[in-house]
Amino acid sequence: MHRTLRHSLVVPLLAASAALALAACGSSGSAPAASSASGGTLVVDSTFDLKTADPARSYEFTGELLGHNVYEHATTFEGTDLTKPVPELTTFAFSPDNRTLTLTLNGEHKFADGTPVTVDDIVFSYQRVQGITGSPSFLLDGVTVAKVDEKSLTLTTTAPNLALPAVLANPSLGIVEKSLVVAHGGTTGTDDAAEAYLNTASAGSAAYQIDTLDVSSKIVLKRNPNYVGTAPTWDKIVIENVAPATQKLNVQSGTAQIALDISPDGTKGVDGGSTTVINGISGFTVYTFFAADAEHGKAASDPNFVAAVRHAIDYSKLLDIAGKGSVQPGGVVPVQFPGALTSDPTNSYDVAKAKELLARSTYAGEPISYLYASDVTVQGLRLELIAQSIQADLKAVGITLQLDPQPAATYYSTLRSNTVQAALSYWGPDFPDASNYLAFTPGQGVAKRANWTADSATGQQVAPLVAAAQAASADTRNAAYQDLQRTLNEVGPIVPLLQPAQSVVTTTTVSDVVPSPLWLLDLASIH
Amino acid sequence: MSDVLERPGRWTRRLAPRGERSPWRQPLAVLGAVVLVVWLLVAALAPLLAPFDPLEQSGDRLAAPGGAHLLGTDSLGRDVLSRVVFGSRLSIPVAVALVVGCLVVGAVLGALAGYLGGWVDEVVMRVADMVLAFPTIILAMVVAAALGPSLVNAVIAILLVNWPQYARVTRSLVLGAKTREYVVAGRLLGAGPWTSLRRDILPNVAAPVLVLATLDVGSAILVLSGLSFLGLGTVPPTPEWGSMVADGVQQFDAWWIGTSAGLAILSVVAAVNFVGDALRDALDPHTRSTVAGRAL
């Protein structure tokens, strides 16, 4: 999934653009928060990539922040523990064959207008996501949603899907108030017309609700008076679109309390005094690949070539550029998810070995075209720096990369044409489960970009491991996915490079700020 | 019209070679020329002058100026001074080539429009108007974004939007020249349109158009670096001034990256403009005013 195109170069300054000024809502001049006492306003600076606030359509970063904080979900994750989904609106239980997930209402939850959340609301919300054919629709592909009674519903799949409870926590699967949404044109088909309404108000049951929203500049949230959980600290939360450089200043001067997008280099020297830096690990996997077929990959399709690349990259230098908090995962699954591989010697810096492997390959010094998005940053990390660093590393062992930077729009269409020789890309989790990363296996989404097919020799080598991982029970699952990733590293054309840091800078007046790879922040828990 | 009313005899020499008007009597022009020569030398001798390989990521990242790195290092630990030095090899020649390209395309179309008149004139000038009415940088951005960032594409983009000003100036100069006695006489003596254009008109149009071109080299450097600044110009890791300024924007605390590159652009562009300005002053007043509005 590509969540966001953060336009590095200018984004900082430019995307932010919007921010400060424009028509930003008719909000009544939210004053900067006075202290961390209950009440008051919390100002959060972020660079926006918001297109819509309709959860069933939103699939961008800022949208996830919004989706998580104004809508409740069937399940959720607590704190930084992404290994275990926990009940929110519903408790959940699998049938013995793991094909039917039964959701049962978890006590009484209320929408902002006081109406209780019902099974009908949940069914409607899920069917709306499925029927609308938007970016998040795939989350519930192949899932049949059915109401059982006033207390429960079932989600049925043809094959066992143990990841389903984790999927349901995705911000896009927020539960909307059916009657309200239907009244504003909402349906469960492509004729749905409720987006405009959901951009101006929220029909959710979480701690906050949308007060005003301008997709390019400012979001103002207010309390949900009927929220059944612990009442949040802040009366009002202003999320404003601000350039990273300005975010830093704003936090340092106390204009804002939280800044989400300060670049890795920018957070240096900010920790201490009136500000604190919280370095989390993001959920993004930055990876590179070389086309596996001879037609597009040419010399780069040689397994020895890819193996040489794996040892030619100085991962520690990449982590230095990516800043404190970034890590090199062993496989494609982020280290904080179940089933992750923390390290793998196949992907390690060893110039001598790289040269030796390269000598065994058919590569003879010809330039390899290397595609990347010139204007994209991942958590403040500029991909162009990573691309250039890799270029220098590979040059040291005798591989010539010819960089092919493209703006995001052209980058994605080029990438999806499945004809590139090599590329740098990244993957953000749709849900924190190793099964989300099956996209990296032969014939699936990401592997298709590299023309790595299931019927290729290496593809057939991987197939049984994929089957084993999918069929594994809850106890053997993690090990099965780890085995799968080791094999992907050994024979595959995709090299996981790093997980960028997720650095949040806050003033010392706020506490309990916990960055989440899934939805940036849980605003209700901030004090 | 002014051109028509011009006294006969003035056309023989539009660029006065000596006397008070000579560009080389002006200290600014000399200063500009000296700076320009220095930059040309820097470009020519870059490998000898640069202390490091401009692509080598050997230094500490974002090291402040001083020590081994006189102007510090950039986000990837490359020597900023070396990159500025090597940047001159790219910005200056490409800008010149770009201007020459615009000049050739624009001057030919403009001359044809002016000389032939009629529907050719209408078509050429309306197309020129259209391009001029469209926001230059936006058109360039669309082309660069669509074709993918690369130096060649940036040049194509700028060429596409920049030829009309040459066409307009040339057309207007040709219009002024073609009714003159010597041109008419040439035609009466049997010269075809092509010969007439080449032999009788071209020499009188060349000087002002060349002056315009000189003044335009500065703008060309600015626009090229502007596109690179937006990530739509040169491809990394090629050292280029505009993209270095862009890197500087990302690293506010590392002021030396953007400042060095920015000063390099400023000095070259100012030098070119000093020279071009003096050359323009050396043109006769009427021709000067034709050129004046175009290249500022």
Add this chain to the structure above:
Amino acid sequence: MSNDVSTRPADDLRGSRRRAHPLVGYVMARLGISVLLLWGITVVTFVLTNLVPADPLAAVLGDQAAADPQIVAEYRRQMGLDDPLPLQYWHYLVRLLHGDLGTSPQTRHPVAVDLAGAFPATAELATAVLVVSVLLGVGLGLLAALRHRRFTDQVIRVVSLLGVSTPMFWLSLVVFYVFFFRLRWLPGSGRLDATLTPPPHVTGFYTIDGALAGQWSIVANASLHLVLPALVLTLYIAGLLVRFTRSAVLDVLAEPYVTAARARGLAPRQVTFGYVLRGALLPILTMVGLAFGSLLSGAVLTEQIFAWNGLGQYAYLAATKLDLPAIMGVGIVVGVTYITINFLVDLVTGLVDPRVRLG
């Protein structure tokens, strides 16, 4: 590159229009050309943006969604991408004539709404820049011409040349860094402090709207936000105007009628303002009009750095995301402005200068 400026619009007109026109004919002809130009702009943008190899859907859809043919088909249908190109263009043109510029796939807003927000932002900045630049540029240009080749002239020339030689994106960065980041004297980005709410929309100019609503703190804050970007742009635009005024005035000074006026013993002040400046006014006016036009689209880089939410920014995002309706919208807005200014300038020229009007 510099915008083309007709120092002598008469030159250009002469070629295409030989027969005499009464003023009405002249106006109609210019109007006709303007409309033709506008149409041309829509064609150029449409062709350009459709020639590109990129798929606009790629920028809109997530990875998983883009892999789903059903979703892709639905999006294509919604965006009207299934129609053949000429038909798409026709639909666009018809909607355009109804004032509908389409919906931006990026912002999901009607382009007209986006532009209505962005245009005043840029126009406010451009107006501020222009007011200062005209006072400064015309004044200094006149002074330089009157002191031709003397010390004052040289100084003004150097400064104005440096002004037009400075890369604006770099200068923006420098003043941003110095006055905002280091000294913290002035706000660095946006049009208002984040904590303030824009005044009720009347003109879209925060300074004016604030004053109309009596919110003086908004006026003050918005003015402060204007200072830095305006400073950068003024250096460039004033530099242009100085150079242009200087050369226009020098031309007039060489005219026989000025010599005659002097010979008749008129006071220098009378000659300067009554004859010289008046004589140079038309070309200067033309230049000012074009400077405004170029500010609308030319402030892209400055807008980036100062996070000024104007046309330039919108255009940049639209261009890099290949947001077809948005790009065309910007092209049309800037084209209309440019053509309107040109038209007005031509009109004034025609009114004042009978040679033009009568061919």
